Amino acid sequence: MTTIAILGQGNMGKGLAGRLADGFALNLGARNPQAGQLGYADAVAGADIVVLALPYDAALEAIKSLNLAGKTVVDMTNPVTADFSGLTLGHTTSAAEQLQLAAPGARVVKAFNTIFAGLFSAPRSATAEVPVFIAGNDEAAVVAVTELARAAGFAVETTGALDAARLLEPVGMLNIRLGYGLGQGTSIAPTWLRVAA
Numbered sequence: 711m712t713t714i715a716i717l718g719q720g721n722m723g724k725g726l727a728g729r730l731a732d733g734f735a736l737n738l739g740a741r742n743p744q745a746g747q748l749g750y751a752d753a754v755a756g757a758d759i760v761v762l763a764l765p766y767d768a769a770l771e772a773i774k775s776l777n778l779a780g781k782t783v784v785d786m787t788n789p790v791t792a793d794f795s796g797l798t799l800g801h802t803t804s805a806a807e808q809l810q811l812a813a814p815g816a817r818v819v820k821a822f823n824t825i826f827a828g829l830f831s832a833p834r835s836a837t838a839e840v841p842v843f844i845a846g847n848d849e850a851a852v853v854a855v856t857e858l859a860r861a862a863g864f865a866v867e868t869t870g871a872l873d874a875a876r877l878l879e880p881v882g883m884l885n886i887r888l889g890y891g892l893g894q895g896t897s898i899a900p901t902w903l904r905v906a907a
């Protein structure tokens with residue numbers, strides 16, 4: 711059985727864990743582990759896939775300090791400013807690429823950054839057509855995260871190499887603007903239509 715470590719038991723970490731509870735062995739990683747949880751390093755040991763369900767700065771710290779060589783690492787971060795009004799980096803790089811630079815041996819895959827945490831609690835039928843946008847340099851890692859996203863009850867939109875995160879993180883920011891700033895709420899999600907022409 712595939713073992714997935716989810717680091718960070720906040721909104722995203724808990725939500726994703728809920729969707730993956732059947733069919734995977736889950737190592738729930740927390741800074742201060744409670745019953746049923748592990749510290750980050752113990753959660754990562756033996757895991758096939760490591761999900762960084764952490765704020766960007768914490769994800770950067772974690773990826774530097776943990777042994778993630780050879781592991782598929784899911785980056786779901788949006789590197790937002792403290793007031794959520796914009797991104798702290800972009801255009802010529804991305805959070806995902808910075809994480810990859812910090813841990814060259816890890817196989818970083820961008821995924822889930824456009825999925826509001828509340829969607830994990832929706833009925834699976836409600837999210838079946840909602841795409842998780844995926845980007846990564848390692849083909850096997852992209853395939854593994856594609857399977858994970860589908861198992862979590864979502865569709866997948868593959869966007870190419872990891873530098874596509876430069877485009878996906880602004881989409882995550884737009885989602886935040888629409889959902890919070892412009893009051894549409896957190897049941898929205900971006901998708902890509904194929905229009906019958």
Ligand SMILES: NC(=O)c1ccc[n+]([C@@H]2O[C@H](COP(=O)([O-])OP(=O)(O)OC[C@H]3O[C@@H](n4cnc5c(N)ncnc54)[C@H](OP(=O)(O)O)[C@@H]3O)[C@@H](O)[C@H]2O)c1
Nearest residue numbers: 718719720721722740741763764765768787788823826827
């Ligand atoms: N919320 C959303 O709808 C959403 C949507 C798309 C993407 N994201 C991205 O997903 C990531 C996680 O978001 P979230 O909403 O799950 O955040 P959250 O509810 O604040 O949870 C983040 C978790 O990270 C861990 N953590 C480690 N170091 C931390 C630090 N210095 N400060 C705060 N938390 C720290 C904590 O878990 P432990 O104490 O258990 O270790 C915390 O519960 C972020 O990068 C965010 O941009 C969020």
